[in-house]
Amino acid sequence: MSTPLSRIRNFSIVAHIDHGKSTLADRLIQLTGTVAERDMKEQMLDAMDIERERGITIKANTVRIEYPAKDGQTYILNLIDTPGHVDFAYEVSRSMRAVEGSLLVVDATQGVEAQTLANVYTAIDANHEIVPVLNKIDLPAAEPERVKEQIEDVIGIDASEACLISAKTGIGIPDVLEAIVKRLPPPHSGDPDAPLKAMLVDSWYDSYLGVVVLVRIMDGTLRKGDNIRMMRTGGKYGVDKLAVLKPAMTDVKELGPGEIGVFTGSIKQVRDTRVGDTITHDKRPADKALPGFKPSVPVVFCGLFPVDANEFEDLRDAIEKLALNDASFTYEMETSAALGFGFRCGFLGLLHLEVVRDRLEREYDIDLITTAPSVVYHLFLKDGTQLELHNPADMPDLSTVDHIEEPRIKATILVPDEYLGDVLKLCQDRRGIQLDLTYAGPRAMVVYDLPLNEVVFDFYDRLKSVTKGYASFDYQMEGYREDNLVKMQVLVNDEPVDALSMMVHRDRAEMRGRAMCEKLKDLIPRHMFKIPIQAAIGGKVIARETLSALRKDVTAKCYGGDATRKKKLLEKQKAGKKKMRQFGKVEIPQEAFISALKMDS
Amino acid sequence: MAEDWRQAGFALYVHWPFCEAKCPYCDFNSHVARSIDQARWARALASEVRRVARETPGRVLNSVFFGGGTPSLMDPESVAAVLEASRENWVWANDIEVTLEANPRSVEAARFDGYARAGVNRVSLGVQALRDDELRRLGRLHGVDEAKRAFGVARSVFDRVSFDLIYARQDQSLTAWEAELREALDMAVDHLSLYQLTIEQGTAFWDRQRAGGLRGLPDEDLAADMYDLTNEICAEADMQAYEVSNHARPGAESRHNLIYWRYGDWVGVGPGAHGRLTLDGTRWASECPAAPGAWLSRVENTGQAEDRTALSPQDIVNERIMMGLRLTEGVDMEFFEAQPILNMRAASLVEDGLMWCRDGRAGATVAGRLLLNRVIGELLVD
Ligand SMILES: Nc1nc2c(ncn2[C@@H]2O[C@H](COP(=O)(O)OP(=O)(O)OP(=O)(O)O)[C@@H](O)[C@H]2O)c(=O)[nH]1
Ligand SMILES: C[S@@+](CC[C@H](N)C(=O)[O-])C[C@H]1O[C@@H](n2cnc3c(N)ncnc32)[C@H](O)[C@@H]1O
Ligand code: SF4
Ligand SMILES: [Mg+2]
Numbered sequence: 001m002s003t004p005l006s007r008i009r010n011f012s013i014v015a016h017i018d019h020g021k022s023t024l025a026d027r028l029i030q031l032t033g034t035v036a037e038r039d040m041k042e043q044m045l046d047a048m049d050i051e052r053e054r055g056i057t058i059k060a061n062t063v064r065i066e067y068p069a070k071d072g073q074t075y076i077l078n079l080i081d082t083p084g085h086v087d088f089a090y091e092v093s094r095s096m097r098a099v100e101g102s103l104l105v106v107d108a109t110q111g112v113e114a115q116t117l118a119n120v121y122t123a124i125d126a127n128h129e130i131v132p133v134l135n136k137i138d139l140p141a142a143e144p145e146r147v148k149e150q151i152e153d154v155i156g157i158d159a160s161e162a163c164l165i166s167a168k169t170g171i172g173i174p175d176v177l178e179a180i181v182k183r184l185p186p187p188h189s190g191d192p193d194a195p196l197k198a199m200l201v202d203s204w205y206d207s208y209l210g211v212v213v214l215v216r217i218m219d220g221t222l223r224k225g226d227n228i229r230m231m232r233t234g235g236k237y238g239v240d241k242l243a244v245l246k247p248a249m250t251d252v253k254e255l256g257p258g259e260i261g262v263f264t265g266s267i268k269q270v271r272d273t274r275v276g277d278t279i280t281h282d283k284r285p286a287d288k289a290l291p292g293f294k295p296s297v298p299v300v301f302c303g304l305f306p307v308d309a310n311e312f313e314d315l316r317d318a319i320e321k322l323a324l325n326d327a328s329f330t331y332e333m334e335t336s337a338a339l340g341f342g343f344r345c346g347f348l349g350l351l352h353l354e355v356v357r358d359r360l361e362r363e364y365d366i367d368l369i370t371t372a373p374s375v376v377y378h379l380f381l382k383d384g385t386q387l388e389l390h391n392p393a394d395m396p397d398l399s400t401v402d403h404i405e406e407p408r409i410k411a412t413i414l415v416p417d418e419y420l421g422d423v424l425k426l427c428q429d430r431r432g433i434q435l436d437l438t439y440a441g442p443r444a445m446v447v448y449d450l451p452l453n454e455v456v457f458d459f460y461d462r463l464k465s466v467t468k469g470y471a472s473f474d475y476q477m478e479g480y481r482e483d484n485l486v487k488m489q490v491l492v493n494d495e496p497v498d499a500l501s502m503m504v505h506r507d508r509a510e511m512r513g514r515a516m517c518e519k520l521k522d523l524i525p526r527h528m529f530k531i532p533i534q535a536a537i538g539g540k541v542i543a544r545e546t547l548s549a550l551r552k553d554v555t556a557k558c559y560g561g562d563a564t565r566k567k568k569l570l571e572k573q574k575a576g577k578k579k580m581r582q583f584g585k586v587e588i589p590q591e592a593f594i595s596a597l598k599m600d601s
Numbered sequence: 602m603a604e605d606w607r608q609a610g611f612a613l614y615v616h617w618p619f620c621e622a623k624c625p626y627c628d629f630n631s632h633v634a635r636s637i638d639q640a641r642w643a644r645a646l647a648s649e650v651r652r653v654a655r656e657t658p659g660r661v662l663n664s665v666f667f668g669g670g671t672p673s674l675m676d677p678e679s680v681a682a683v684l685e686a687s688r689e690n691w692v693w694a695n696d697i698e699v700t701l702e703a704n705p706r707s708v709e710a711a712r713f714d715g716y717a718r719a720g721v722n723r724v725s726l727g728v729q730a731l732r733d734d735e736l737r738r739l740g741r742l743h744g745v746d747e748a749k750r751a752f753g754v755a756r757s758v759f760d761r762v763s764f765d766l767i768y769a770r771q772d773q774s775l776t777a778w779e780a781e782l783r784e785a786l787d788m789a790v791d792h793l794s795l796y797q798l799t800i801e802q803g804t805a806f807w808d809r810q811r812a813g814g815l816r817g818l819p820d821e822d823l824a825a826d827m828y829d830l831t832n833e834i835c836a837e838a839d840m841q842a843y844e845v846s847n848h849a850r851p852g853a854e855s856r857h858n859l860i861y862w863r864y865g866d867w868v869g870v871g872p873g874a875h876g877r878l879t880l881d882g883t884r885w886a887s888e889c890p891a892a893p894g895a896w897l898s899r900v901e902n903t904g905q906a907e908d909r910t911a912l913s914p915q916d917i918v919n920e921r922i923m924m925g926l927r928l929t930e931g932v933d934m935e936f937f938e939a940q941p942i943l944n945m946r947a948a949s950l951v952e953d954g955l956m957w958c959r960d961g962r963a964g965a966t967v968a969g970r971l972l973l974n975r976v977i978g979e980l981l982v983d
Contacts, residue, residue: 526821528955529953550975551972552828552971553975554971554972555799555845556845558924560614560867561869563886563923570923570974570977570978570981574981
C-alpha cells in the first residue's frame, strides 16, 4: 500500500554556499532517528573524499525520513540537500523539479547572498512553496531581525514566520520539522493505478550495484521486477532492486505517487540515462512524457594530458570510469604536438574542472597536465562557414576569419558598499558592461554583462580577495557577442607551447601577455641556460621576460659514505623531473599550465 | 677495468660515532653517549679491520682516516690498537697518510701527542668559523681563541694540519666572508676545507627552517658569488680548489679523500661506514649498521658488521662520474670514450661551457662545478 499523498512532503534544502544546508540535513536525519546516533557524522551526506576535504557539497543527495508530527500522524519526508557553488547550479534546478517545496537557508550572520537570490528565482520558477530558515543563530554575529527584513526587502517573500535555528547546536530543528509538515504542500496529485509516470531525477555509478537511478513517481506505481522503458532514450530495463535512501539503501516492494526512491536494472553506464527523462511501464506506457529538463552544457574546456605519456591508456580508463558517475562533463580525444595524446574535456565551471582533475589524479593516481581553460568561441569564416572553437590551438589562420563571437554571462554580485568601488573596477577591467546597481540594505547588488572568458580563470578568486570574502557571485549564460579577439601564443625558449595558447581581447593582450610571462618566469625552475619567455600574436612579440640561468646546484660535501647517499639524491631529482614536461630543452612543471593564467592584479 | 682501484689507491676509513654534543646543522652519524667503553670499542673496530685485511692480505695501504663523530674523543690507545690491526695483514705505504678529525678544544689538543705516537700524522680540525658569535650560532662548544690554540698545538705536533670552515651562514655578507677567509688563509698551512652551510634533513636547523625560522641564509646568487670569490681568493693565495670544497697547495691534497674521488678501493669500518672493495674482479659496496649499539653487538655476536652488495657496471660508471667530476683534475678521457652515450652527452656539456676536455682528461669547468648536480644528472646512465 502506498502512502497517501497528504502524508508525504518532498523538499529541497537550498542556500548560498556554506550557509549550512548539509548541517541542517544532518540534524533532520538525527532528530527523526533515521540514522543511529553512533553512525552520525558531520555533513554525513557529503560522502565523496573531495566533498569532505573541501567542506562543500558537489552532488545533490536525497534522504527519506519519517517524522511523527504533533498532529499525531507520521509523515514521509524526502529531502534533497543541494550544492551551493555556482558551478553546480544545475544540480539545484533539477532537484527542485522533483519536489514541491524548498527550505531556503540563510546564514543569519551573512544575510542574503548571490546564490540565495538565484535559488529563490529557481524555486519560484519551479512553483515551490518556500520556507525561510535563518541559520547559525548560535553565533554572536547573528542578526536574525535584520536578515528577516533583508529577505522581505530584497527577495520579497514573507519572513515573519522564518524558523530561527542553529543547525550546529540543534536549536529550532523541531520547528523546522513542523513547518515542513504544516507549510510545505503535499505532492499535488497522483493516481496509484494510472499508467506509470516517473521522473528520472539523477543517476550515478555504484561500483557494487552498477548504475543507480533516482526517480520521483508522479503517477502509477513502480514495483520490483517491473519492466520499464525510458520514454526519451527508448532504453528498456527490468527493475532488479527498488529501494529508498535512508540514506543507506533500504529495499522496498513498491513506490507510489509522490514518493522518491532508487532502482537498479541492467543499465551499463550513466550516459544511458538522461536526467529529466520519463520512466514508464513497457507494457502499459503513459501517453505523454513529462516536460524534461534543459540539459547541462559544459562552458569551460581544457585539455588533460598525462605527465608521463605512457599513461595515456590509464587516463582513458580513468576518464571513462569517472564519466560513468558524472554525466555533466564531456571528453574527446585530443592530440597536441608538444603534449602527445590526451583529452579535451568540457566542464560546468572551473571548480568542476578542478574537482574532476583532482579525482583523476587522486583516485586513479595519474599526474596530469591541464592546458589553459577556454570557453567555446563561435568563428565566422569569410567563406560563410561557422565553427565552434573549443581549443585555441585549433584557431585557423586569421586571414580566413571574418569575425569571432564569444559567450557572455549575466553576473550578479552582492557586496558591502565599502568594497563596491573595487568590485566595479574589477568588472570594468574584465570588459564588463554594467546593467544594474541597486541596494539591498547595506549591500550593493551589481549586475554586469561580462565575457565568460574573463570570468572563467580567476574572477571568483579575485572577487574574494578584493572584498576580503564579503562578496557573493552568481551568473547565468547570456548568449554570444562579437568582439575583437585574437589568439595569443606563448613561446618558451623560442618554441611555441600550444598548451599555453589562449584567446584574448586585442586591447587586453599586452597586459595578459605580460602577466603570463611574469608568472611563467616564477613557475618554471631555472635551467642551466637562460630562457626567454615571450607572448606573441600572429608572430609579433607583445611581451617578453628572461628567466636567468641557474647558478648553483652542487653538494658541498661528498666523501666515501656519500657515494650511496648522493645516488639516492640524484634518483630523487630524476623522479622530480617526472612532474615536469619537456618542451624542447625546457622542462615545465605541470602546475604551471593553470597557474600561469591566474592574474594577481 | 676490474683492478682499476690500484691506480687510485687503497684506504681505510674508521668511523667514531660519538660527540660531546650534537651540532644543529650536522647530519653525520654522530651520537651523544653518557659513557663509552673505549677498550670494547677499540677491540670491535680492530677486529673489523682484521677481518677485511685477512680477505685482502698484502695490499698496500695508502691512507687511514679516523672520521666522525668526534674521533678526537678516542683514547690514543684505541687509535693505536686500530692502526696496529691494520699493519698485521696490510702493508703500510712509505708515505702513508694517517688523518684524524679533531674538534679544536683544549681537552682534545691535550691528546694530540698521544695520537702522534700512535701513528697519526695529519689532523683535520673542525674550526668552522673565526667569529665567536657565529660559533655560538653553529652550536659549537669552542671559541675562536681556543680553536687557534688547538691549531697551534696541532701544528707543533703533526706534519700536516688542515681545518674546516663553514660559510654561507645566516646573515653573512660577501665582504664579511671575504675578511674571514683572508684570516683563515693567513693561518692555514697547506690545506683548507671550505663548505657552504647545507641545511640537511633530520637536523635541528632543518626543523627550524621548516618552522619558518633560520632566516637570512644567502640566496642562490649570493651563494654562487661567495663560491666564486672563495675560489679566486684561494687561488691568489696558491691554495687552488682541487675539489668542490677542498683547497690545497700543490702536493698537499688529502690523499685519503683523493682515493674516494678517484674511485679507488676503501674499507669502511665502524657504525654507518661505507666501503668500496674490489674482490676477484667484482666491485662491492659495503655498508654497516648506523646505530652504534646495533653495530657493536653485530661485531661481537657475528664477527662481521658489514653487508655487501655487488655494484653493476652502470652503478660503477655513475659513481665514478659522481666522484670524479668533483675533482679539478677531472677523469680520464678513456672512461668517456668507452661509453658512447656518455661521450655524446659530455660533448654537449662541453659545448654549453660546463665541461672541459683536454690532454686526455675531462672535467667540470668552474661554471660546471657550481652546477655539478645538474651536470652529473645529465650524465648518469640507467
Ligand atoms: N556556528 C554554526 N556553524 C554552522 C551552523 N550550521 C553550519 N555551520 C558551519 O558552516 C559550515 C558550512 O556548513 P555546511 O552544512 O557544509 O554548508 P552547506 O550549505 O551545505 O555548504 P555547501 O554544500 O558547500 O554549499 C560548516 O563549517 C558548518 O559546521 C550553525 O548553525 N552554527
Ligand atoms: C664529520 S664533520 C665534523 C667533524 C668534527 N666532529 C667537527 O665537528 O669538527 C666534517 C665537516 O663537515 C662540515 N659540515 C658538517 N655538517 C655540515 C653542514 N650541514 N653544512 C656544511 N658543512 C658541514 C664541517 O665543516 C665539519 O667539520
Ligand atoms: S659537527 Fe662534528 S661535533 Fe658536531 S655533531 Fe657533527 S660530528 Fe659531532
Ligand atoms: Mg552542503
